[in-house]
Amino acid sequence: MLQYTLSFPEPHTHLFHVELELGDPDPAGVMLSLPVWIPGSYLVREFARHIVRLEAEQGGSALPVRKVDKHRWQLMPEADAGSVRIRYQVYAYDLSVRGAYLDQFRAFFNGTSVFLAVLGREQESCRVDIRLPVQCAHWQIATGLRPLAAGGYEAYDYDELIDCPVEIAQFQRLSFKACDVPHEFILSGAVCEDAERLVADVKAICEYQIRFWGAPAPFSSYHFLTMVTADGYGGLEHRNSTALLCSRQDLPQPHETARKQSYRQLLGLISHEYFHTWLVKRIKPMEFVPYDLAQENYTRQLWLFEGVTSYYDDLLLLRSGLITADEYLETLSQTITAVWRNPGSAVQTLEEASLDAWIKYYRQDENSPNSLVSYYTKGALVALCTDLLIRKHSGGTRSLDDVMRALWLHYGQTGLGVPPGAFEQLATQQAGEDLSAFFELALRSSHELPLRELLAEQGIEWQQRQALNQADKGGWLERLPEPRAGLGIKVEAVPEGLKVVQVPSGSAAERAGLAAGDVIMAVENHKVGGESQLQFPSARQGEGMLVHAFRRNQLHCLVVVLQCQPELTIGLRSASGLVFLGMGLSDQMKNQP
Structure with a gap:
């Protein structure tokens, strides 16, 4: 057994002190390593850069360490x-779900950031002792690691050790059971005043998903480790827990009679990360079995593991009764809009996006929307199309649900990795119809998906229009806006004027030479102070507008020839109540006379 001891005698320094006791060291040499990335977040993050000092001793004498x-x-x-004995310090001040954080109010870490691996001994069990300083003696500890009767925690091997994040703070602990499995929802940084509603809603999500995949759940307990901040949002899945980041405004309040949009978004995040417990933590792409944490692990299948999960996260909220059919359609409208507005959707394929995640998706710049597609959003739309095609060709007797359960049976329960093409073959089997042409179009080309046609077959109306403003993410409007011309850019207000954030390919602004980072001071010799001043309802397409903008403190005068704003905002509605997606096929059959 490998023995790790973690302490933080001076939390305000943001330094974790770690000691690793290594029995029976190999005299031929011991190699220690720290992962360079964390599973679920596909970017080389170089966690070793946060190790401040590393030293070793044996028999009371210093032992040389060579990097x-x-x-x-x-x-x-x-x-x-x-x-x-190996001793080292880790600087921890990353307020995210991916790294480690420490101050005088809270401690949090992923094992990938703090626990060195002993190469060749990764299969040995690990024990972790966490020592709280006197000033933090009242803090609590929450983790998916197994507590030991004598104190401390145990992991079967190094893989489990680094897959169970740890939250240490004075937090709110909400406990419940889902399908008889103990769950804990941990809140650091704030108290949820409507804990009863939060527990009831999260329990509904967990119970539906456990039954969706088939009981019993593949874990004996589960922890939601949630840090609440002023404006945070994010999540990272683990085998029996998830690390979450949310805003205080996202939490439900006792006086709120309905679930507000930000709370619904939080429930969607919870649903997404919980779904990953099966799809990606246990049903893995073949290229991830096993993980190689020393370098990038390339796969063309992230669209499946993230995209399909993104499809089901909100869909299962609908099936669980936590959102209405209209709310689901609004969310789906916004997903479609996000893909349609993104010029990169017509440039990069989903398989390319999956392969390039390591260098593109997690390293976005001002040109990224013009050159890449999100395997989350477009992947979700591919999942929707696949679901509708299976239901259509099987006469309503099969759905994407059956594909997911087949993946669980063939790969999740066996530990085998999913090879490329396996999802496509299973979908074809469930449809009873060859879907290879659809997948060729959806995954290996950048052509438009047949969404409109498939939704129309289910009685879903499609509305395509101009955006009202930058805050308009999509959704059905009873009254369409009047057509107007504009610059076609995304901006943000700064003291000097309007800073250009994004210049879409082919837009009027791009043709005129405007670039991201430019600060627009005036249009037609009038000072600008808000986004609305870049909208010209009375202007005609082809009309020129004089724009004054600073680029790196140098003033430029440009003439922008206005173009009609593109109709890339989508709205959906249905009079039928979305029964075809709102319930699984087994649920529908229960309700049949």
Whole structure:
């Protein structure tokens, strides 16, 4: 067993102190390493850069440590000289779900940030002792690691050790059971005043998903580790827990009679990360079995693992009764709008986006919307199309649900990785019709998906219009806006004027030479102070507008030839109540006379 001891005697310094006791060290040499990325977030993050100091001793004497490369260290222990103790410090001030954080109010870490691996001994069990300083003695600990009767925590191996994040703070702990499995919802940074509603809604999500995949759940307990901040949002899945970041305004309040939009978004995030417990944590792409945490792990299948999850996260809220059919359609409208407005959707394929996640999706710049597609949003739309095609060709007797359960049976329960093309083959089997042409179009081309036609077959009306403003993310309007011309850019207000954030390919602004980072000061010699001043309802397409803008403190005068704003905002509505998606097929059959 490998013994880790973690302490933080001075939390305000943001330094975790870690000690690793290594029994029976190999006199031929010991190699230590820290992962360079964390599963679920596909970017090389170089966690070893936060190690401040590393030293070792054996038998009371210092043992030389040689750094081999960016994330590995080598020791040469003496034979028969006893255990080796490795001590190091980790700087932890990353307020995200991916790294480690420490101050005088809270401690949080993922094992990938703080626990060194002993190469060749990753299969050994690990024990972790966490020592709280006197000033933090009242803090609590929450983690998916197994508590030991004698104190401390245990993991079966290094893989489990780094897949169970730890929250340490004075937090709110909400406990409940879903399908007889203990769950805990941990809130740091704020107290949920309507804890009863939060617990009831999260329990509904968990119970539906456990039954969706088939009981029993593949874990004995589950933790939602939630940090509440002023404006945070995000999540990262783990085998029996998830790390969440949300805003205080997202939490439900006792006086709210309905579920507000921000709370529905939080429930969607919870649903998304919980669904990952099966799809990506246990049903993995073949390229991730096993993970290689020393370098990028390339796969063309992230559209499946993130996109299908993004499809089901809100759909299962609808099936659980937590959102209405109209609310679901509004969310789906916004997903379609996000893909349609993104010029990169016509440039990059989903398989390319999956492969390039390591260098593109997690490293976006001002040109990213013009060059890449989100495997989350477009992947969700591919899942929707697949679901509708299976239902159509099977005469309503099969759905995407059956594909997911087949994936669980063939890959999740066996530990085998999903090979490329397996999802497509299972979908074809469930449809009873060859879907290869659809997948060729959806995954390996950048052509438009047949969404409009498939939704129309289900009685869903499609509205295509101009956006009202930048805040308009999509949805049905009873009254369409009047057509207007404009610059076609995304801006944000700054003291000097309007800063250009994004210039879509082919827009009037791009043709005139405006670029991201430019600060527009005036249009037609009038000072601008708000986004509305870049909208010209009375202007005609082809009319020129004089724009004054600063670029790197140099004033430029440009003439922008206005173009009619593109109709890339989508709205959906249905008079039938979305029964075809609102319930699983088994639910529908229960309700049949």
